[in-house]
Amino acid sequence: MATTTSDRSSSRKGRKDGSRGNRGSGQRSAFNWGSTGSWLGAAAAGAVIAVGANLARKLAMQGMSASAGDWDAVLAFEHEQTLMIFDKILETEDSQTTKRAMLIKKLTHALDKHAHEEEHVVYPALRAANEAHDADLLEGEHGYVKTFLFELNEMEKSSPDFLPKVRMFREMIERHAKMEEEEVFPRLKESLTQEQNDHITSLVNKEGFMMA
Ligand SMILES: [Fe+2]
Ligand SMILES: [Fe+2]
Numbered sequence: 050m051a052t053t054t055s056d057r058s059s060s061r062k063g064r065k066d067g068s069r070g071n072r073g074s075g076q077r078s079a080f081n082w083g084s085t086g087s088w089l090g091a092a093a094a095g096a097v098i099a100v101g102a103n104l105a106r107k108l109a110m111q112g113m114s115a116s117a118g119d120w121d122a123v124l125a126f127e128h129e130q131t132l133m134i135f136d137k138i139l140e141t142e143d144s145q146t147t148k149r150a151m152l153i154k155k156l157t158h159a160l161d162k163h164a165h166e167e168e169h170v171v172y173p174a175l176r177a178a179n180e181a182h183d184a185d186l187l188e189g190e191h192g193y194v195k196t197f198l199f200e201l202n203e204m205e206k207s208s209p210d211f212l213p214k215v216r217m218f219r220e221m222i223e224r225h226a227k228m229e230e231e232e233v234f235p236r237l238k239e240s241l242t243q244e245q246n247d248h249i250t251s252l253v254n255k256e257g258f259m260m261a
Contacts, residue, residue, distance in 0.1 A: 110261035111254060120171065120250040121234040123257070127163045128226035134159060135219040139212060146206035153206075157198050160222075162260040164191045167229075170252040175233065178240050183233045190225050197221070 117126035138152045168188060175184040197218040204211055238246065 107258055107261040111258040114257055115254045118250075119238075119246060120253040121230070121238055123250070123253055124163070124167065124171070124234070125226075125230050127159065127166075128222075128230065131156065131159050131163065131222065132219065132226075135215065135222070138215050139219070141212075143207045143209065143211070149206040149211065153198070153201050157202075160194055160198065162257060164194065165260045166253045166256045167191070169256050170249060171234075171237070174241075174245075174249055175237055178237055180233070180237065187225065187229065187233065190221070193221065194218075194225075 114123045114126055117123045134152060134156045138149060138156070141149050141152070168191065172184040172188055175181070197214070201211070201214060201218070204214065241249070
């Protein structure tokens, strides 16, 4: 044991040009500093690129919704985009399990972003306009949206039950979106001043950007 320690010690001294102050971790840390520094530099540059790419993705994603116009048009546009993802899933075969899993992820992201905008801005505005009943009903349905997503994520993607479940889910979303677009949103919009309407549009876009 003692021999091994001494061997290690002398071999370390050999590399250290006899310097007594820098031992063990000090030496490693001094040696690694240069490479860690350059690694950190590369990581920082990578992080800047990643942040830039993420920002560009967010701008592109929310930009598409925002270009639809007022908050109600933004949300209607997102309903349409979401139904298109459902249709893509419904076109898949039982053997296309990877494609199904990828599309369910895309659907989850679209629905999470959309629910966030409604639950943080539009439904509170509905409650403020004495429409709490509708807001509570719609928010309750969002809970079942998450349940459908949970079940589809858990389910074998090759299961013959997969597409019937997606079909039921799509019908529920379509009904929910129709109630928002044809009854609830127009009634809320009518009760708003132009300034309130613009404020809700800007808040929906801000929340959407955060979640994009
Ligand atoms: Fe909704
Ligand atoms: Fe909606």
